Amino acid sequence: MTGNENQEPDRLKPVLQIRLVTNRHAVEQERFFFRSKIGYAVKIPMTRTVKFDGRPIWAEVSLGALTQNLRAIRNHVNPAGAPGARHPRRKILAVIKSNAYGHGIVPVARALSRARADWFGVTCSAEGAELRESGIREPILILTGFWAGEEQRILEHHLTPAIMRPEQLRLLEKAAAHSYKRARKPRKGPVDFHLKIDSGMNRLGIAPPELPAFARVLAECPHLRLSGTFTHIASSEVFTTEQTIEQEKSFRAALACMNSLGLDPGIVHMANSAAIVSRPSTWYQMVRPGAILYGYHQFFEPSTLNPEMEAKLPVRPVLSFRARIISLKELAPGARVGYNARWTADKPSRVAVLAAGYADGLVRVLSNKGRIIVRGQFAPIIGTVSMDLTAADVTGISEARVGDIATIYGTDGGTTQSVPDVARVANTASAELLCALGKRVPRFYLP
Numbered sequence: 001m002t003g004n005e006n007q008e009p010d011r012l013k014p015v016l017q018i019r020l021v022t023n024r025h026a027v028e029q030e031r032f033f034f035r036s037k038i039g040y041a042v043k044i045p046m047t048r049t050v051k052f053d054g055r056p057i058w059a060e061v062s063l064g065a066l067t068q069n070l071r072a073i074r075n076h077v078n079p080a081g082a083p084g085a086r087h088p089r090r091k092i093l094a095v096i097k098s099n100a101y102g103h104g105i106v107p108v109a110r111a112l113s114r115a116r117a118d119w120f121g122v123t124c125s126a127e128g129a130e131l132r133e134s135g136i137r138e139p140i141l142i143l144t145g146f147w148a149g150e151e152q153r154i155l156e157h158h159l160t161p162a163i164m165r166p167e168q169l170r171l172l173e174k175a176a177a178h179s180y181k182r183a184r185k186p187r188k189g190p191v192d193f194h195l196k197i198d199s200g201m202n203r204l205g206i207a208p209p210e211l212p213a214f215a216r217v218l219a220e221c222p223h224l225r226l227s228g229t230f231t232h233i234a235s236s237e238v239f240t241t242e243q244t245i246e247q248e249k250s251f252r253a254a255l256a257c258m259n260s261l262g263l264d265p266g267i268v269h270m271a272n273s274a275a276i277v278s279r280p281s282t283w284y285q286m287v288r289p290g291a292i293l294y295g296y297h298q299f300f301e302p303s304t305l306n307p308e309m310e311a312k313l314p315v316r317p318v319l320s321f322r323a324r325i326i327s328l329k330e331l332a333p334g335a336r337v338g339y340n341a342r343w344t345a346d347k348p349s350r351v352a353v354l355a356a357g358y359a360d361g362l363v364r365v366l367s368n369k370g371r372i373i374v375r376g377q378f379a380p381i382i383g384t385v386s387m388d389l390t391a392a393d394v395t396g397i398s399e400a401r402v403g404d405i406a407t408i409y410g411t412d413g414g415t416t417q418s419v420p421d422v423a424r425v426a427n428t429a430s431a432e433l434l435c436a437l438g439k440r441v442p443r444f445y446l447p
Ligand SMILES: Cc1ncc(COP(=O)(O)O)c(C=O)c1O
Pocket: 095, 143, 232, 271, 272, 273, 274, 288, 289, 290, 291, 292, 431
């Protein structure tokens, strides 16, 4: 099995064998269900039963947790009773850019499509085309717009680009007009796009004062239709500054300006994960969850807000990341481990080496800092994390053996290490760690 195959549970190749191991440690562990290739669900102990040909490192992606998170988000943003004509149901645009935050874009999109996500959000036309080619029919928003040359692919795959600059309207109009003339089966309607407003993040988007110029160019583009308007929040998890409140004001002013220019904004959307959790005034007609869809809350500021926010919208982590111990050594005091000898044994020590390195997503900044879980106990990472290998001090875990599972993210026995736990140690965001998950790490999709 190669690391970049995205496999769904009912498509597991014969190389994935399911082996039931009676082992007290395994029985104590969480239970998962794999669908066997002959089509029935098999209840088996956790990872000890995952056996496949190849390097012993893998990710488990719980599609059940993913779809449950989607349902939790949908209920959270549609709180009061049944939706009706006066309060239509808020839509969910599932952000699945960057290989669905490392989880695998196609299996994730298929699961979310079955669970009735309304829209998908990706970064570029290549990601959108991949989704279309794998049968995804929901509308797809290209969140960071397009670069000259991508227009044809956008039209061909019925993708909805975000427009950030008025000149992009002309490029898209030209491609749309051309496709109308050339196509054997002429398009039925105009090409939809969403307008991105820069409400204060000062990265991408049309600032409110540029709206009249935008409206003038749009009036010259008969083949285009503005079907949505959105903005992105810079610090929705931060409650120690007024930045989000100012962005909300600026966005409202932009919508009012569009109204005065006679522009229908279409579907309006603003909220990312932290705003979905904590700022109902940003929900408008659609919300765009990324991190919380995969089971992770942002680090709120002040941090004392975290328990309250996490309780408002409980989500479950979708990913577990594991490798096996491939070597164990007994070292004498003074022995040094790994590149540049950054760890020295100060007593007789047992050192485990796992088949995971920074090329797999076990990031190098965890050298001498992070930890893994072996047989339900934490073991500190020692020395420098290298491209393919990482060492851990298992002196305190006398039962550790070659072949044992090392959990990098996830639960083993009663012990859990979440992606945000590691992000705190690595001084980064959970999303960066998720996106770092290597291409060569096989992902197994569990119901
Ligand atoms: C435009 C846009 N909307 C929504 C999101 C989702 O953000 P989060 O992962 O914080 O929910 C992103 C991610 O960066 C984004 O770029």
